[in-house]
Structure formats: structure tokens, C-alpha cells
Amino acid sequence: MQAAPRTILYVVIVALAVALGAAPAAPEATERWFSTGIYPRVQQLLTPVSNAVPFALFDVLAGIAVAALVAVLVCGARQARRVRQAAPMLRAVARVVVGAALIYLTFLLLWGFNYRRVPMTERLLVEAGAPMPEAVVQLGLDAAARLNALHDAAHQSGWREAPWQDATLREAFTQVQRNLSDAPPAVPGRLKRTVFGPYLRWASIDGMVNPFGLEALANPDLLPFERPFIAAHEWAHLAGYADEAEASFVGWLTCVRADVEAQYSGWLALYWQVASEVNEMERARLAGALDPGPRRDVEAIVARIRRGEWPWLQQAGWRLYDRYLKANRVEEGVRSYGAVVTLVLRARFADGWVPVRRGFD
Ligand SMILES: [Zn+2]
Structure with a gap:
């Protein structure tokens, strides 16, 4: 039996999130490659974009996240009821977990690694x-x-x-x-x-x-x-x-x-x-x-x-x-x-x- 490529991708994303979440702190390396490396460049791109609009991008992103969460779960529940099986609902929950892992990875790469820099x-x-x-x-x-x-x-x-x-x-x-x-x-x-x-x-x-x-x-x-x-x-x-x-x-x-x-x-x-x-x-x-x-x-x-x-x-x-x-x-x-x-x-x-x-x- 062969796992679908999408399933493999899902597993990789979740495993990566768990691994980075648990990775040992390496302050000098984080300072070098992230906090004084890629992060300042990302900040110099993103903050001016945010400054250009009067509303908070956070509100928009939070709205999208909540809407996506509700849509995936409602869709999964409806399908599960139609086919009278739990599988569609389980798939929906798996999607939510993968989504959460993606959000966490984005958080780390855009800002979160700064928590691990040199104090x-x-x-x-x-x-x-x-x-x-x-x-x-x-x-x-x-x-x-x-x-x-x-x-x-x-x-x-x-x-x-x-x-x-x-x-x-x-x-x-x-x-x-x-x-x-x-x-x-x-x-x-x-x-x-x-x-x-x-x-x-x-x-x-x-x-x-x-x-x-x-x-x-x-x-x-x-x-x-x-x-x-x-x-x-x-x-x-x-x-x-x-x-x-x-x-x-x-x-x-x-x-x-x-x-x-x-x-x-x-x-x-x-x-x-x-x-x-x-x-x-x-x-x-x-x-x-x-x-x-x-x-x-x-x-x-x-x-x-x-x-x-x-x-x-x-x-x-x-x-x-x-x-x-x-x-x-x-x-x-x-x-x-x-x-x-x-x-x-x-x-x-x-x-x-x-x-x-x-x-x-
Ligand atoms: Zn503060």
C-alpha cells in the first residue's frame, strides 16, 4: 500500500513543526542566521507594507483563519453525516492539525525564532x-x-x-x-x-x-x-x-x-x-x-x-x-x-x- 503524496506532505509538515518546536536552543546560531540574518530583511519588507494600510492585517488574517477553520469542520461533519462514516470528519481534523502546524512554522520563520536569540x-x-x-x-x-x-x-x-x-x-x-x-x-x-x-x-x-x-x-x-x-x-x-x-x-x-x-x-x-x-x-x-x-x-x-x-x-x-x-x-x-x-x-x-x-x- 502506498501513502498518497498529500498524506506524506501533511506528515512532513507536522513532523517539522514538532521537531522545530522541540529543537535544542542554539542562541549564537539563531542570532547569526535568523535575528541578524534573514529576520531584519523580512521585517524591512513586511512592516512598510503594514504601515501603508490603516487597518490591522492581524484582523484580516484572524478572520481568514476562523472562517477556514469553520468551513473545514462544517464540511467534514456534513460529509460524515451523508456517508454515515467518521472518516471525512477525521480527515477534517487532520487538515486542522496540518493548518495549525503551518501557522506555527510561519510564526517561527517570521518572528518566533527571536525568542531563541542571544539574551x-x-x-x-x-x-x-x-x-x-x-x-x-x-x-x-x-x-x-x-x-x-x-x-x-x-x-x-x-x-x-x-x-x-x-x-x-x-x-x-x-x-x-x-x-x-x-x-x-x-x-x-x-x-x-x-x-x-x-x-x-x-x-x-x-x-x-x-x-x-x-x-x-x-x-x-x-x-x-x-x-x-x-x-x-x-x-x-x-x-x-x-x-x-x-x-x-x-x-x-x-x-x-x-x-x-x-x-x-x-x-x-x-x-x-x-x-x-x-x-x-x-x-x-x-x-x-x-x-x-x-x-x-x-x-x-x-x-x-x-x-x-x-x-x-x-x-x-x-x-x-x-x-x-x-x-x-x-x-x-x-x-x-x-x-x-x-x-x-x-x-x-x-x-x-x-x-x-x-x-x-
Ligand atoms: Zn511587549
């Missing part, structure tokens, strides 16, 4: 170990001082709706990428709305990258002073820094060397991160260090999140993301967000927050 702690000169708690609090106080100093100028100059068209932020992003790797710099992406916006709101997720279209999707409720940092964070993902802490680190580095609005946004994000990691007493001390202006902005963010979130969906959403990160070998899961504070405190910097790379001297 920032090996790319840069970073002191080993966790920072001392006092250093974390001091970073929060420094951030508060920066916010106090920048607040009026940042608010006076107004807030741009479209950070991807902001020349200083784009230029800063390119510079930061050059500091971090020799790969061709990534193209900044337009912050887009998505039909999944309500989900981002209810789960209080600020933004995400569509790995199949290399575009940045944002929570529809972001406040103007949050947008420059969220944009820079998502751009860092587009530059192949898949890890959340690394994306926040790159986003912060980008913001602090751009204009005052972006600087304010970057320090605000870092303040927020530090405040979420210290104990209640220290958090009160950080809040006390803020002038009325920045305090109003922090309170506005708290109010935005409270208004939008559905606590059960928020927990479910973050649990799902945690599982997704762990499936992509981010052992710390969503806790990896917090590692940005460690990077800011332990990485070595030259003047102007330029991080020092390791092993290139």
Missing part, C-alpha cells in the same frame, strides 16, 4: 546578580525627579498622535539598534487599532506585535503620554527583541535620547515598572517624590486601567500570555517584564545612556 545580558556588559533593593528604590526616585523636571515642557509641546512619524523618536530608535547589534536597523511600525482592542482593554494589555504581519497593535485607551514609550517598546519587538524586559529596555533607551515628550514617556514607564516591584511603603515614598503634574498623569493611567479592565479576563489574559511565553522558552513568563529594572541598573553605560557591548573590542 541582552550576554550581548551587553551587565554585572551579574540582582540589584540591591535600595538601588531599585533610588532608580524610582531618579525617575520621579526626571518626570518632575520634564513634565511642563513635555505637556506644553503637545502630544503627537502618531509616534511612528516622529523623526526624533525614529532616529533615536535607529541609534539604539546600532548600539546593540550590527544587524540592519528595523523599520518603525505604525501603532494600529485592532478589532481585538476591547480584549486589550479588558485584559489591560498596552500593546502587542502581530508576528504574521510584523505590525504594532495598541490598546485603544492609551493616554498621549504613554504612546511614545509603547510605540518604542513595540518597535523593539519589531527589531527582533522578543523578550518583554529587553523590549522595554530598548524602548526606554530609545525614549531617553529622543525629544522631551518621549523622554517623559520613557521615564514614566520606568517609574511605573519600579513602583510595581517595590513594597507598599517604598511605593508610597516614590509617589511622594512626584510633583502634582506627574502624579496626575500616574493617576490618569491607574484610572484608565481600572475603567477598562475585567479582572477575571485580565488574569486569564495574562495567564494565557504566560503560557505563550513559556512555550517560547521564556522561563520567567510574564515576570520577565520586571527584568528591565535589572538591565537599567546592571548594564554598563557610556555617556548619554549608550550601553556597552560585550566582546567587540
